[in-house]
Amino acid sequence: MKFHVLGSLEVSANDRPVRLTGQRQRRLLALLLVNADRAVSLDTLIEVVWDEDPPTTAKRQVQNSISALRRLLAVGPAPEQPTIATEGNAYRLRLAASELDAGLFQNQVDEAQELSAAGQASQAAAELRAALRLWRGPALAGLTGRVLEAAAARLDEQRRAAIEECLELELRLGRHLDVIGELTELVATYPLRERLVGQLMVALHRSGRQADALAAYRRLRESLVGELGLEPGAQLRELHTAILKDENSVDALVSSASPATTASARAVPAQLPTDIAGFTGRVDHLKELDELLPDDPPGGATAAVISAIAGTAGVGKTALAVHWGQRVRHRFPDGQLYVNLRGFHPAGRAVHPSEALRGFLDALDVPPGRIPVGLAARSALYRSLLADRRMLVVLDNARDADQVRPLLPGSRGCRVVITSRNVLAGLVAAEGARPVMLDLFDPAEAHQMLVHRLGRERVGAEPQAAEEVITRCARLPLALAVAAARAATQPGFSLATLAAELRAAGGGLAAFSSRDPATDVRAVFSWSYEQLTEPARRLFRLLGLHPGADISVPAASSLAGVPDGQARPLLAELAEARLITEHAPGRYACHDLLRAYATELTHTSDANADRRAAQHRLLDHYLHGACAADRLLDPHRDPITIPPAEPGVAVERLADHEQAMSWFTIEVPGLLAAIDRAAQTGFDAHAWRLAWAAAYFLEGSGNWEPWAAAQQTALAAARRLADRSGQAHAHRSLGRVSVHLDRVDEADAHLRQAQHYFRAVGDLAGQARVNLDLCWISARQEQYRRALEHARKSLELFRTAGNRSGQARALNTVAWVRNYLGDHEQSLVAGEQALGLHQEIGDRHGEADTWDTLGHAHHHLGHRRESVTCYLRAVSLYRDLGHRWREADTLTRLGDAHHAVGAPKAAHDAWRRAVAILDELGHPDADPVRAKLRSR
Numbered sequence: 001m002k003f004h005v006l007g008s009l010e011v012s013a014n015d016r017p018v019r020l021t022g023q024r025q026r027r028l029l030a031l032l033l034v035n036a037d038r039a040v041s042l043d044t045l046i047e048v049v050w051d052e053d054p055p056t057t058a059k060r061q062v063q064n065s066i067s068a069l070r071r072l073l074a075v076g077p078a079p080e081q082p083t084i085a086t087e088g089n090a091y092r093l094r095l096a097a098s099e100l101d102a103g104l105f106q107n108q109v110d111e112a113q114e115l116s117a118a119g120q121a122s123q124a125a126a127e128l129r130a131a132l133r134l135w136r137g138p139a140l141a142g143l144t145g146r147v148l149e150a151a152a153a154r155l156d157e158q159r160r161a162a163i164e165e166c167l168e169l170e171l172r173l174g175r176h177l178d179v180i181g182e183l184t185e186l187v188a189t190y191p192l193r194e195r196l197v198g199q200l201m202v203a204l205h206r207s208g209r210q211a212d213a214l215a216a217y218r219r220l221r222e223s224l225v226g227e228l229g230l231e232p233g234a235q236l237r238e239l240h241t242a243i244l245k246d247e248n249s250v251d252a253l254v255s256s257a258s259p260a261t262t263a264s265a266r267a268v269p270a271q272l273p274t275d276i277a278g279f280t281g282r283v284d285h286l287k288e289l290d291e292l293l294p295d296d297p298p299g300g301a302t303a304a305v306i307s308a309i310a311g312t313a314g315v316g317k318t319a320l321a322v323h324w325g326q327r328v329r330h331r332f333p334d335g336q337l338y339v340n341l342r343g344f345h346p347a348g349r350a351v352h353p354s355e356a357l358r359g360f361l362d363a364l365d366v367p368p369g370r371i372p373v374g375l376a377a378r379s380a381l382y383r384s385l386l387a388d389r390r391m392l393v394v395l396d397n398a399r400d401a402d403q404v405r406p407l408l409p410g411s412r413g414c415r416v417v418i419t420s421r422n423v424l425a426g427l428v429a430a431e432g433a434r435p436v437m438l439d440l441f442d443p444a445e446a447h448q449m450l451v452h453r454l455g456r457e458r459v460g461a462e463p464q465a466a467e468e469v470i471t472r473c474a475r476l477p478l479a480l481a482v483a484a485a486r487a488a489t490q491p492g493f494s495l496a497t498l499a500a501e502l503r504a505a506g507g508g509l510a511a512f513s514s515r516d517p518a519t520d521v522r523a524v525f526s527w528s529y530e531q532l533t534e535p536a537r538r539l540f541r542l543l544g545l546h547p548g549a550d551i552s553v554p555a556a557s558s559l560a561g562v563p564d565g566q567a568r569p570l571l572a573e574l575a576e577a578r579l580i581t582e583h584a585p586g587r588y589a590c591h592d593l594l595r596a597y598a599t600e601l602t603h604t605s606d607a608n609a610d611r612r613a614a615q616h617r618l619l620d621h622y623l624h625g626a627c628a629a630d631r632l633l634d635p636h637r638d639p640i641t642i643p644p645a646e647p648g649v650a651v652e653r654l655a656d657h658e659q660a661m662s663w664f665t666i667e668v669p670g671l672l673a674a675i676d677r678a679a680q681t682g683f684d685a686h687a688w689r690l691a692w693a694a695a696y697f698l699e700g701s702g703n704w705e706p707w708a709a710a711q712q713t714a715l716a717a718a719r720r721l722a723d724r725s726g727q728a729h730a731h732r733s734l735g736r737v738s739v740h741l742d743r744v745d746e747a748d749a750h751l752r753q754a755q756h757y758f759r760a761v762g763d764l765a766g767q768a769r770v771n772l773d774l775c776w777i778s779a780r781q782e783q784y785r786r787a788l789e790h791a792r793k794s795l796e797l798f799r800t801a802g803n804r805s806g807q808a809r810a811l812n813t814v815a816w817v818r819n820y821l822g823d824h825e826q827s828l829v830a831g832e833q834a835l836g837l838h839q840e841i842g843d844r845h846g847e848a849d850t851w852d853t854l855g856h857a858h859h860h861l862g863h864r865r866e867s868v869t870c871y872l873r874a875v876s877l878y879r880d881l882g883h884r885w886r887e888a889d890t891l892t893r894l895g896d897a898h899h900a901v902g903a904p905k906a907a908h909d910a911w912r913r914a915v916a917i918l919d920e921l922g923h924p925d926a927d928p929v930r931a932k933l934r935s936r
Contacts, residue, residue, distance in 0.1 A: 035429070109158075177203075198239055204216065270329070314479065391411070449484070474591045553586050554650035636843045671690060852870070888914040
């Protein structure tokens, strides 16, 4: 396939045009093409389609359009097809340089520059002319929007640079008569480009048209003075003087008609700040930056290469940029420019681009009288001075893309490193900046930093204290630096003393305060916070009330009491400011010190009633979501009564069992934290109900210890409320989890208490289920007659309550106990009754239990194949339902059945699978199954 962006966007396959459907597809393909072989984030793709007003379905629409583009590109042999690869939350278009006209153009320009450097001017000019013939009009003609227009402007500038270079070569070759017409047209189009005007002046003078040459200069000077208050550059003025005098030196000035001076006369600024002594870590990030280094001799890139380092406050962005710059400064012989743009300064005054340019022009020895007043003129002069130079430009602490765009050079030999707390997605899309995302230190980097600051001997003498210091600092480089500085200035203090101070701060920021705002962690965080809109500030503060490690969009919506559609842009604003990170699609987190800062803010800025209302909404979100998910996991579980959700709560909409399992799997850490937080803050009713809602999933997934801890919290909460139903449910769950933990005496005591409270509130189904649990304990103790009594009592209670699902499960339990009593025929009778009832009411959980029971009965009746069939059905259902412990339990019996029919390989396979699950769950039943593997 062939792709054309040097003009209107066109695609062809086998020399036939390929039709693109609609503006959305054209915009997406255009952005992927101008960023060919670079990852483009989903957010940037959304921006290119809708600018700043995307619909709520934007993500899905872009994904659908990408799928359509993939189908469009799927022509020809597979190895030769262009491909759109998914890379995390981004897409990368892979294609050969020969398939894209912009790639061909760049290759030919590179070849021309090599030929010119080798003294082959004629061949170089011919190569540039061939490259320029690839252009059919302005880049991406007909496509609008800020991102694409900026990308098109970048390509058009490369074209103009190639034209100027080509004309320079042709003038050197004496082709002045041939280029006058072209130069006249170009100067009319770009009247302020001094290099073009100088070339026209030389061509006219050589053709004997001295007056016309001087007139061209006069027109340029009048425009510069009238529009910009600026005189022409020194070289152009020198050329003008030589033409006035009709000197032979005009020919010698052909190459110097641009404003750039010769290398020997150029100022070589060295503005980088001092490197940090003992800089540690960031090895991979330094390698990423090394990939930006210019070729030697120059080649490859046709424009300045830009890297945008983004990360949260205090993560070490400036340190990384400066360290890398100092390390590679020898690769930039024309100097290094640096400016702190103060994008997040506490005074709120960011450096205006015009002010930054004034500093750069001063450093480049531009006389004050020649520095223009306007931003555009200053930027143009700056780019002209950097043309053909090798310079490193570090733009530190930028607020946004608009602040840095005027500071970007156009020279292919320049490299630009930008640091910002914001993710400068616009620069990535339009200017092709390469993002470098800086996160917290990993544990090894954090330890290395302490060693560098305090010495290996001191850190090695107290390894546990050192690890606690690292943990208390959340591996944030700034916090570690503050803590290490305190230890370094108090050499007589042990690290254990420092760790104790941090521990005493209770996770807050008091231990990281400083008189210097630049090293005061709270102050540094505040600079990002103060730049936010007020709704985003409020959401950030309220996030300090969230107890979990991360938060979903619906949970954040509930916390703030706003619809999802309002919460998403606020979360995006916080992520852009790097106060939170979107570590997975739709899930946001921040490190512990930022969480502590948010908690401080909400307690000082938000009224107590507002905080409590936010907590109520958050807990309602989790409670209603957990109950809905639990209902999908086991539709026949007896529900509890929960109050309606508060206004502003976003309730999860889950469609099926699979979504419910996924929701619990992701949310269970936050649910467990919410149970504790509810109990700590006076929401006791939420605490025990949340624990009830999570119980089935926690049991099925084998999370015994967290389940037990949650139920202890629930029991204490229900007791404070004197809620007998809540106490009954908590005691029953504690009884069941105690069986799994092999604490049978505790289990029996809890279940007797549960029975007492269920009787007190008249809950027949609750009493019946406790009898099923007591039956389970009795069977484990091999007291099968007592187990049968409990099963029959359960069946009686369920019948009285009219609970058909309970009756089916009780019938299966009767059949299960009869197996252990050796009455396998009666087990089959009861089991078949239970199976029919389960299938009639659609109870898949009960059906799985009953297939297991029937498998056991058939096995002991010598019906080997029927036994295997029943067990396989049970295993399949348990696996679908996510009940891993029961899956392992049945796999154990399936192995026994395979062994009985003389299939040792199948038996061992089933036992191995069972052991793997039980070991993962930490279940005591793993050892007996392991013994079977060893002995058979």
